[in-house]
Amino acid sequence: RGPKSLEVLRFVKELSDSAVSVLGNHDLHLLATWSTGSKKKLKNDLQPVFDAPDRDELLEWLCRRPLMHTTPKFDFCLVHAGLPPQWDLTQALACAQEMESVLADSRCREHYFAGMYGDKPNLWSEDLGGQDRLRFITNCFTRLRFCTLDGRLALDEKGAPGSQKKGLLPWYLVPGRKSEDVKLLFGHWSMLGYRHEANTWALDTGCLWGGELSALRIDVDPPVLHAIDCPCQRKPG
Numbered sequence: 410r411g412p413k414s415l416e417v418l419r420f421v422k423e424l425s426d427s428a429v430s431v432l433g434n435h436d437l438h439l440l441a442t443w444s445t446g447s448k449k450k451l452k453n454d455l456q457p458v459f460d461a462p463d464r465d466e467l468l469e470w471l472c473r474r475p476l477m478h479t480t481p482k483f484d485f486c487l488v489h490a491g492l493p494p495q496w497d498l499t500q501a502l503a504c505a506q507e508m509e510s511v512l513a514d515s516r517c518r519e520h521y522f523a524g525m526y527g528d529k530p531n532l533w534s535e536d537l538g539g540q541d542r543l544r545f546i547t548n549c550f551t552r553l554r555f556c557t558l559d560g561r562l563a564l565d566e567k568g569a570p571g572s573q574k575k576g577l578l579p580w581y582l583v584p585g586r587k588s589e590d591v592k593l594l595f596g597h598w599s600m601l602g603y604r605h606e607a608n609t610w611a612l613d614t615g616c617l618w619g620g621e622l623s624a625l626r627i628d629v630d631p632p633v634l635h636a637i638d639c640p641c642q643r644k645p646g
Contacts, residue, residue, distance in 0.1 A: 410435050411617045415457040418467050432474050432512075433489035433597060434551040440512070441522035443468050472512045476550045477505035483627045490597040491553035491580040494560040495533040497587040504546045511543060531562040554598050556580045569600040581609040594625065603634060 421428050439455055441447065443464075458464060478487040479502070492501050511517045524540040525547060537545055548562055555563040555577040566573045579601075580586075581593070589608055596613040603623055604611040610632065616622040616639040623636040 412454055414439075414454055415461055415467075418458065418471065419463070422467060422470050429478050429487070430474055431478055431487055431489050432471075432476055432551065436471060436474070437522075437525065437547065437551060440468060440472060440518075441525055444515075444519050444522045472518065473509075475505060476508050476546075477501060480627070485592045485594055485627050487594045489551050489595065491549060491595055492586075492588050492593070493533050493549050493553070493562065493580070494556060494583040494586040494588075496549075498591045501588060505550065508543065508546050508550070528562070528564045531564070532560065551597070553580050554601075556583050558583065567600065569602075572600075581607045594627075603636070 421430055439458065442455075443459070458467065461467065476488070480486070486498070486501075488501075496504065511521050521540070521543055525544060527544055528548070530537060530541050530545050533545060545562075548564060552564055553562060555566040555573050556579075557563060557576055558578065560583060563573070563577050566577060570579050586607075591608065593609045595609065595611060598611060599613045599615040599618060599620070601611045601613065602620070603614050610625055612623050612625055614621040614623040614636060620639060621636040622639050623634060626633045626635065
């Protein structure tokens with residue numbers, strides 16, 4: 410998302426099993442551009458990735474990163490953006506694995522990336538299939554911020570809580586959310602900042618915009634936040 414994306418990819422890959430990362434919307438945009446040969450404008454300093462001699466090796470590795478990670482030892486789960494209120498942990502993990510199997514298969518993912526972009530469908534149903542099902546799963550794990558009271562995704566809303574249209578709630582505050590008993594870590598929402606609420610921890614504190622880079626230590630109870638200041642790299646908007 411910020412500068413030196415190529416160096417970050419190489420660094421995390423070299424860490425091997427010492428680091429776990431989950432895929433987000435910018436990762437998938439990078440992979441879609443690579444997989445489909447799209448001529449869409451590359452955002453956020455990604456051109457060096459495409460020009461790198463180890464590009465294909467790096468991006469094949471990225472295709473095999475999870476959408477959701479669980480840490481049974483510490484009883485936490487990690488996603489990039491969020492979960493729809495209709496999913497419990499079992500359903501969420503099943504949907505993540507469904508997506509991961511597509512991304513790991515070069516034949517399947519080319520078809521998937523060709524139809525990945527879009528805001529519909531916005532309501533979960535077990536009857537969803539094909540590209541509609543994969544697009545919904547993608548949007549939950551990598552783009553979600555707000556939902557309606559009946560659990561529809563409101564993907565056009567990107568501001569802080571309080572700025573949204575009437576009838577929308579942050580996804581983690583929707584009444585009856587089936588994952589409310591799961592400790593969830595997420596990022597994606599820089600306008601939200603650090604927040605611990607409803608058994609979730611929001612960790613994107615806007616480093617890209619001159620905020621902080623934050624980490625949560627989860628091997629202690631209660632978890633402890635650590636943050637460092639970041640120089641402003643971009644202007645919002």
